[in-house]
Amino acid sequence: xxxxxxxxxxxxxxxxxxxxxxxxxxxxxxxxxxxxxxxxxxxxxxxxxxxxxxxxxxxxxxxxxxxxxxxxxxxxxxxxxxxxxxxxxxxxxxxxxxxxxxxxxxxxxxxxxxxxxxxxxxxxxxxxxxxxxxxxxxxxxxxxxxxxxxxxxxxxxxxxxxxxxxxxxxxxxxxxxxxxxxxxxxxxxxxxxxxxxxxxxxxxxxxxxxxxxxxxxxxxxxx
Numbered sequence: 001x002x003x004x005x006x007x008x009x010x011x012x013x014x015x016x017x018x019x020x021x022x023x024x025x026x027x028x029x030x031x032x033x034x035x036x037x038x039x040x041x042x043x044x045x046x047x048x049x050x051x052x053x054x055x056x057x058x059x060x061x062x063x064x065x066x067x068x069x070x071x072x073x074x075x076x077x078x079x080x081x082x083x084x085x086x087x088x089x090x091x092x093x094x095x096x097x098x099x100x101x102x103x104x105x106x107x108x109x110x111x112x113x114x115x116x117x118x119x120x121x122x123x124x125x126x127x128x129x130x131x132x133x134x135x136x137x138x139x140x141x142x143x144x145x146x147x148x149x150x151x152x153x154x155x156x157x158x159x160x161x162x163x164x165x166x167x168x169x170x171x172x173x174x175x176x177x178x179x180x181x182x183x184x185x186x187x188x189x190x191x192x193x194x195x196x197x198x199x200x201x202x203x204x205x206x207x208x209x210x211x212x213x214x215x216x217x218x219x220x221x222x223x
Contacts, residue, residue: 002108005077006070007115014065014116018123021061023131025053025124026146030136046132046139050157051149054124055164060212062120063171066113067204071179072197074105078183079193102180109176117168125150163219170211175204 026046033045078101125146132142139145149157182196 002074002077002105003112005073006109006112009073010066010069011116011119013069014062014119015123017061017065018058018120019127019130021057022054022124022127022146024127025057026128026131027135029053030131046136046145047148050145051125051147051153052157052160054121054128054146055149055160058117058121058124059164059167059171060208062117062168063113063175063208064205065120066116066171067175067179067201067208070112070116071109071175071204072201074109075179075183075197075200076193078102078105078180079185079187079196102184105183106176106180109179110172113172113175114168117171121150159219159222163215167211167215171208174207178204 026049029045029049081101125143128146129142132139132145149161153161179200182200185196187193187196
């Protein structure tokens with residue numbers, strides 16, 4: 001149930017959005033730098049960009065989308081279990097909710113986010129490669145350009161790949177914990193279930209943005 005709602009159901013949406021984001025970002029960079037007021041060759045434009053747009057945007061965008069789709073669905077599901085007294089029935093049977101519901105939901109959510117963040121990253125890469133091959137073939141090897149900092153970053157950029165990996169791990173734990181915590185609270189009405197969903201999405205969005213800003217300060221402050 002949890003994997004179905006948190007992983008398989010939103011997966012096509014993540015694929016479509018990531019493809020569009022990856023393609024659109026390179027279009028903007030291409031027009032602003034290569035086709036705008038700065039006469040920069042396309043190969044130089046995209047070699048400078050590398051994978052930095054993917055490393056910078058894949059973690060926060062995938063986290064916010066995941067909180068709004070997958071995590072909110074699990075919050076609603078757990079809240080519905082409480083609202084319909086199914087959790088009370090479990091307690092009456094001597095079954096611990098934490099072991100039977102909350103821990104499996106938390107593990108499934110964390111795993112689902114890591115997988116969907118990987119899908120989002122791959123989608124951004126695919127969108128960028130498609131744009132380069134269609135609109136800027138003179139740039140050279142499109143796949144090598146877009147994956148440069150993901151697969152073999154230069155020493156000065158390696159920290160950004162590490163930052164992205166750490167952020168994905170933090171978001172996986174944080175979003176899963178927030179969704180399960182809010183969904184596990186006792187619910188007395190459908191409105192309380194909806195309120196828990198909204199609070200979870202808003203809270204996750206706020207602390208994702210805060211962590212992004214703090215992590216940039218830490219990375220650039222240490223350089």
